[in-house]
Amino acid sequence: MARVWIEDRENHEDYRESMAKWQEAKRAGSKRQPPGRWRVRWYGPDGKGKAKTFGKLPQAEAEVQALTARLDKGSYRDPQSAKAALRVVAEEWHGSLRKQGRRTKDDYRELLDLYVIPKWGDWQTGAIQWRDVSEWVNDLCTLPGKRGKSLSPARIAKTYYVLSGVMKHAVKSHRIAASPCHDHDLPRNDDQDDHVYLTHDQLETLAENAGRYQTFVRTLGYTGIRWGEAIAIKVGRTQLADRRIRILQAYSDVDGHLELGPVKNHEKRSVPLPRSFADELLPLVEGRHRDELLFTAPEGGPMRYPNFRRRDWDKAVQAAGLDGLNLTPHKLRHTAASLAIAAGADPKVVQTMLGHKSAAMTLDVYGHLWPDRLDEVADVLDAGRAAALARLRAPVAPAG
Template sequence: MARVWIEDRETHADYVAAMEKWKAAKRAGSKRRPPGRWRVRWYGPDNKGKALTFAKLPQAEAEKDAITARLDKGSYRDPKSGKAAFSVVAEEWYGSLRKQGRTTKHDYRELLDLYVIPKWGDWQVGAIQWQDVSDWVDALMTEPGKRGKPLGPARITKIYRVASMVMKRAVQSGRIALNSFYEHELPHTNDDDEHVYLTHEQVEELAEAAGEYRRLVLVLAYSGIRWAEASAIKVGRLNVDTRRIRIVQNYTDVKGVLALGPVKNHEKRSVPLPRSFAEELRDLTTGRRPDALLFTSPDGKPLRYSNFRNRHFDPAVKAAGLGDLGITPHKLRHTAASLAIAAGADVKVVQLMLGHKSAAMTLDIYGHLWPDRLDEVADALDVGRAAALAKRDALLAA
């Protein structure tokens, strides 16, 4: 049994002195509360003595029972630990990030500074209630963002998740027992509406319109790699004979500074190339060093997304008559997935090609593209049932 007890401080010298001081202040007009007579004392899991005072005995008894129960069940948290400011925990959480790339950390920092800390920074983590969070989500959905425009569902979800990760840190560090950023209904992101699936013919028209970057467009549209990965492909990681590209690194562009780093989720992989254009990539490797970039800007430097899109990709989209589709270099990734699925690729193959963390993630995004096979199941059941009935009839006839 945990050791928790209540002290009556009525005769304690410090309590008597505090009461005299309070009475004098009250006569002078002070409205502050009197010192607590009843003190709950206990030893926490760290074997250090702790105490809380209460004005009334029933309050002290209720706290004693609650602390005893938490100590016995192993769910105890020091009441004072929940007084840490959200901003303090947020900086601890951000400083502890190890696996995230530069772009992800930059996005987290931006959301913290623009939306999360301005709202919750001065709050004690133990004081944030579920309803407080629910009201905040409502406000994000109805009030304009920092740029004066309504926030989209995906943006709201990202803001919420950053705040939730901070509070998860507060739970893990023992400051609070429960994360109040939990099981809130968030706006539907409508991700499917943002997907664009080009046909083989449309891909070819776009590639032809891209001129010198025809082969890059084809790689994006048929391998499903991300733009940051495509811009970091090195000559030595392309094998035309086996029709494979090894994806090991990517470029991140944060505040105008390009940096080469590991791929997203650290998912190194090899992606396939269709035989129909793989051979066209061979001359990009001829006479070049293995560590040279496969695709570069006209001056031989790494490709920047904004430059490539504004100067080459968007004009090609318009020239190919695809301007009304909202196609971007990144959205060619969706085309690669849809064409692979239409060609009969299973979910595991598509997952590996795209570099998703799991097949479940691939199904969440592209599951609707796989053909409905329910009739196949029904037909197979029919075959089994017919065989069983035939066997039964044969036995009855005998």
């Protein structure tokens, strides 16, 4: 049996009844179209029968050709599935997230509930067009957020990412053929203006004033690892002979409770240590069980960010004369990146240190710190051209 065929409904009882009602309505002045005589029928990949009617035979024939091509190529989408409300697809998407930690999933949940579902929840998934999404992004950029304040560029980008994830799920689940979330201009994130790049002298002064957490501050400033990664380092993950620390897990603060989970982007990695700094870690490692935390709170257990800021960090920043820089522990990542770049590290090395998803992301954030090598390239080109001209203009020795 053919997978797609045309059925003539002229002699079908239901068609005749529909035509009689249409003719009566037409005599009464109705301008609606007559019922479709030609019914295209087919079996979808799920084996279930589908149908769609057309008023003219050429229309039905064109639909048969289109359906047959999509079924052959595997690009077929059930027209009915595209009618699913976006809130249904959004719940499917959020429930399918497996790699993300609880904090990330909670953040996505909040954005769904605040901005995505209130706008798109009742829309049919297949009805959302590129222009609709573009207008929505404009609204996110210009209108106050749900808490009365303008959304930051980073928050707008993440909100857009959530809708994009939902639509990508709709494509993968064969509800729609293509996502409308592509090639949209998002507001520029000017967070680089808030970066703080400490010199070696400033970093060492800060560490010297951090009391018992001198080594912890140096770890943040020289490796660029995140706060949650730093407080989750276990003794057994230090490889001091090789000048490495293995970053495998991170703590996240979820509703006031610290939860141990995977590192961001699932980028497990080894970060390098300067030799002198690796030696400073020895007293924290020797004689301790490999499963103990390398850095702990004064009372034991993992360090808590608010306590560290209030009790140790803010005082160290002030004592080091850095209190006008709006410096936070997280911003020591920028210092680590800048010091590594100044030492000659290439983008791939810095990407590995920081746990970025790609070197492209590293270049987007820190590309301005790499020295301009255009003159260096021009000088090499000059040398090559001069050598070529010298060869071309060299006198040719006479034959014989």
